[in-house]
Amino acid sequence: MAPMMTYRMAQHLRQRKPIALLAFIEHPSGDAKFWTGVGKLRWDGQEWIGSGALGTVTPIKQTSDLIIQEIQFRMSGLGSATVAKLSDDVRNLSGKVWLAGIEKGNTVTRDPFLIVDSELDYQTFEADEDGTVSIIITARTGFYTLERAIDDVWSTEEQKLRFPNDSGFDLISGLQNQDIQWTPS
Numbered sequence: 001m002a003p004m005m006t007y008r009m010a011q012h013l014r015q016r017k018p019i020a021l022l023a024f025i026e027h028p029s030g031d032a033k034f035w036t037g038v039g040k041l042r043w044d045g046q047e048w049i050g051s052g053a054l055g056t057v058t059p060i061k062q063t064s065d066l067i068i069q070e071i072q073f074r075m076s077g078l079g080s081a082t083v084a085k086l087s088d089d090v091r092n093l094s095g096k097v098w099l100a101g102i103e104k105g106n107t108v109t110r111d112p113f114l115i116v117d118s119e120l121d122y123q124t125f126e127a128d129e130d131g132t133v134s135i136i137i138t139a140r141t142g143f144y145t146l147e148r149a150i151d152d153v154w155s156t157e158e159q160k161l162r163f164p165n166d167s168g169f170d171l172i173s174g175l176q177n178q179d180i181q182w183t184p185s
Contacts, residue, residue: 006110006111009099009113017102019099020041020100020102021035021057021097021098021099022034022035022112023035023055023096023097024095025094025120025137026090027086027087027090028089029085029087033046033047034055035100036050036052037102037106038050039106041106041108043100043112054076055074056076057071057097057116069141070138070139070140071095071097071139071141072138073095073136073137073139074136075134077134078132079132080131080133083133083135086123086135090120090123091121092120093120094117096117098113098114116139116141117141119139119140119141120138120139121139121140123135
């Protein structure tokens with residue numbers, strides 16, 4: 001079930017006060033916390049760096065369909081030396097995005113609304129014309145795990161580890177090469 005928006009956040013939106021996106025990206029080279037404004041912002045006891053127009057998140061669609069959605073976190077304007085230090089193993093790490101109300105003095109309204117809770121998949125780099133580099137991290141939300149192969153195999157040995165007295169799986173190997181005639185009763 002999707003989290004509910006709090007009354008305080010709903011009031012902020014109804015009054016058409018300023019809003020921003022807060023993006024958290026778990027990364028092996030160090031977690032990143034950005035917001036869509038300029039300058040620094042404090043929320044949840046942490047400092048968030050303003051990405052302005054250099055940071056983007058692909059359009060986020062809220063739907064009740066059981067589909068796999070890809071989301072891309074993009075940060076442009078990075079120097080090649082910075083990018084060279086970044087690890088590229090982001091698979092299965094976390095990426096989150098909140099819709100936050102911004103009050104006077106760059107403070108965040110309590111209880112920002114979590115709109116994306118995703119698992120990172122891979123990252124790519126693009127060289128821009130001005131010599132800077134963009135990093136693009138692709139994440140997936142929803143039921144993407146349904147498309148992944150299961151790594152666990154249930155075998156006789158596995159069954160005996162969990163249930164030492166159960167010998168039901170011992171009979172499976174004998175069934176593999178057996179022809180069984182099914183007849184209606």
